[in-house]
Amino acid sequence: MIREGDIVVLYDRNKKRSLFCRVRCQQLNLYCGRINLGDIVGKEFGDRVFTHTGYEFFILKPTIEDIIMKGIRRTTQVIYPKDAALIIIKSGIKPGDRVIEVGCGSGSFTIILSNFLGNSGKIYTYEKREDIFRIARKNIEMAGCLANIEMKNKEIREEFDEKDVDFVMLDLPVPWELLPAVSISLKSGCRCASLLPTVNQTEEFVFALEKAGYVDIEVIECLVRRMLVRKGKTRPEQLMPSHTGYLIFATKVSR
Amino acid sequence: MIREGDIVVLYDRNKKRSLFCRVRCQQLNLYCGRINLGDIVGKEFGDRVFTHTGYEFFILKPTIEDIIMKGIRRTTQVIYPKDAALIIIKSGIKPGDRVIEVGCGSGSFTIILSNFLGNSGKIYTYEKREDIFRIARKNIEMAGCLANIEMKNKEIREEFDEKDVDFVMLDLPVPWELLPAVSISLKSGCRCASLLPTVNQTEEFVFALEKAGYVDIEVIECLVRRMLVRKGKTRPEQLMPSHTGYLIFATKVSR
């Protein structure tokens, strides 16, 4: 049963569009009439809600993708779900692991990590800018993920506060500058990753990783294309995001 | 500390190749000499091991991708990590959820689900063919994932044994045939997914989903291209997998 304060997705079947919102005593003015969000309380996911003109919306449970792409307030470029998914699968982590993230940004990847690592896991996330930090905190709170996340509004100088972590995500433009700190905190045999928009940053990071003795260095990019399936008119979408960034992975070994 | 029976990846830095193996008292004959796998016992991930000719390998902790792509014995086409990652992120599931998988196949996606849902989660996986079922069981056992997986060597006729599940993965060529069963077992507001190689199957499944009243139906395909980063010679790989399948997602709503 949906309660006040829950987050939901309202899906419009006609327009194939969806809205992300929090259930509370409030009126929402839409392109097709007004919805009283309070009416959603007591309903179940999958139920309908109607505007004052009788326009139908389905109440859906937000996926992680909905939260990242529609729910959070963005300050910096978010890590797209397609890239986040690959990082999770290639990171070598499992529920219960402890990980460091540098560059909390809007908190989107932090939320994904939180979801994946579960209650027994732990995420330590660093963000040096205070304004960004504050918004990330609100986003993470909205997603209900604060329990296993420790947020730190500070810059890394020499070392991270944590040692023996299972994964380090470096989401900042100059990940190579933090490599000495990563090498201290990351368990041997475990991986670190970064997402970088340019070839030049990618090269600089890879060369730094090689110099620092990291192995199994991998660089990939991921493209996702939507298919529009309609009777007799099935075709790929006509415009798509063609670049977010290069994903870099590497494994630390013992000296 | 690595113990007998553990699974490890042996990484060859020169050839940028890796081997997947289980640590036990056994000799491995490689292109560069013999390795005594028993020598690995007592070492840590990230350490080295040498062949009798002194050739160096790094001992790495297998990622989920290593297990799927190198560790398991394949009977059917496996779901690639790139696709598995997207299914996880778009499924709406979180650790602790209960899910059904139809078409266990080699057990690759079952292992990924197990890893993601954690100890508090549960996967019910159906496989009708006995020969495939037996190999899947061994693969899942090798990956150490049996705890939260219930394997069923039977065909679905009318209904699944489980009700009120949070996600259903249909990894079989005719997912539309099981849609009535899915509609009984899947919670409203939750999603089901399939991975289909052809446009025609994709169309048939999408039309069946529409007819059954499912909403937020999405079809995507995912391409991953590797970049080879080398001083002055950085370029994309020259050959890549250009199709595994179309990923289809849909959300069940209340009647």
Add this chain to the structure above:
Amino acid sequence: MIREGDIVVLYDRNKKRSLFCRVRCQQLNLYCGRINLGDIVGKEFGDRVFTHTGYEFFILKPTIEDIIMKGIRRTTQVIYPKDAALIIIKSGIKPGDRVIEVGCGSGSFTIILSNFLGNSGKIYTYEKREDIFRIARKNIEMAGCLANIEMKNKEIREEFDEKDVDFVMLDLPVPWELLPAVSISLKSGCRCASLLPTVNQTEEFVFALEKAGYVDIEVIECLVRRMLVRKGKTRPEQLMPSHTGYLIFATKVSR
């Protein structure tokens, strides 16, 4: 030397943008001042021209791509240069050949064919809609290509007027309906082609080609991605056209 009536491209080096225009006694109001187009007369390609505020433009010779993408007035979806280029290379035609095009549309591919086949070649292009036909005629005239093009404002019923042609391009939504006519007019051992937006049309055309005994049937799609090369910031463009259509080619054989 550029003369009145010539077509030119004005290239803005700062904004990396270009304008397509015809040289005549006229003022052009731009985002950066007024240009007197008459000033271009007597200059050479590669020279500069300035707005009344001193803003610099380079006068470039239009490529076929400039003409198609910026010069012509569009009525229907044009065949993109990337697709047109592949059709030319896979059509088996050479300067001097005679070809039929059905669906003149905006005349973009007609212009490309004209350019490629040269003075000794001949294009017969059919367009049934009069409004579209008239605009195509103006576009082709603007591009200076009328000499080797014969334009026909009529619908094909049974046969084309021409026989023994070296290539037939079917740029209409139902190319299979014209296949009997193509089989009469196309030389044996020569090819026909079509560009179709949906998978379903592609299937219908391929099955019709197979039934009619055509061989070497090929279906491809072409994606072009731009790279932005800048010191230390080289990366692919972030948004790109991800679908224009499927290109279908087939070769007629003797009965």
Add this chain to the structure above:
Amino acid sequence: MIREGDIVVLYDRNKKRSLFCRVRCQQLNLYCGRINLGDIVGKEFGDRVFTHTGYEFFILKPTIEDIIMKGIRRTTQVIYPKDAALIIIKSGIKPGDRVIEVGCGSGSFTIILSNFLGNSGKIYTYEKREDIFRIARKNIEMAGCLANIEMKNKEIREEFDEKDVDFVMLDLPVPWELLPAVSISLKSGCRCASLLPTVNQTEEFVFALEKAGYVDIEVIECLVRRMLVRKGKTRPEQLMPSHTGYLIFATKVSR
């Protein structure tokens, strides 16, 4: 009518494979029997020819793509048809133009230029290595293209022998070294192009072009994916070439 000495493609409809060969008095031993190539003399394109076991082949007219991909003897990496097609369309050239090519290689792009520029056009192609030059000459002769090609087995030092050309293709690993020579020989307002495998070469060339005052610099890459269209089983091919090179274009302007 096909005569002795002609080049043809033999197409096997069952295997969807084709062979490239020259018609002469010779027996060809194939996977499905022997073909007497002399039997083809007097037939028409589109006709059939049979092996001694009755296996059927269609005699097709080679397209430019067949010649490049199957007909020529390769010494260096050839420019693929997909890339060659884009170069032609973006080069700004038309039949009758005069162009320079540096790096004749196997002669594949030279053949395409020859075909496109026609009898009134002219290609000057430079190749410094004698062994490569000799094979290119044979390939070009085989394709019947010698009439409008002038081949030069020499290295460029300061200048090209030709001036006022309409296009220069630089198919060598260090195109920036020849940029001063290009700037002397290329007409203002006209373009030069290169195809380079790595990002680093691409950057070096682009920066050299910018420094030399070239404008409208464009870098693109082109991907072509095949669709397999079969009743109820239509899908993209599963493996594809994912990188040949970056195509670079730039326009020379007046000083």
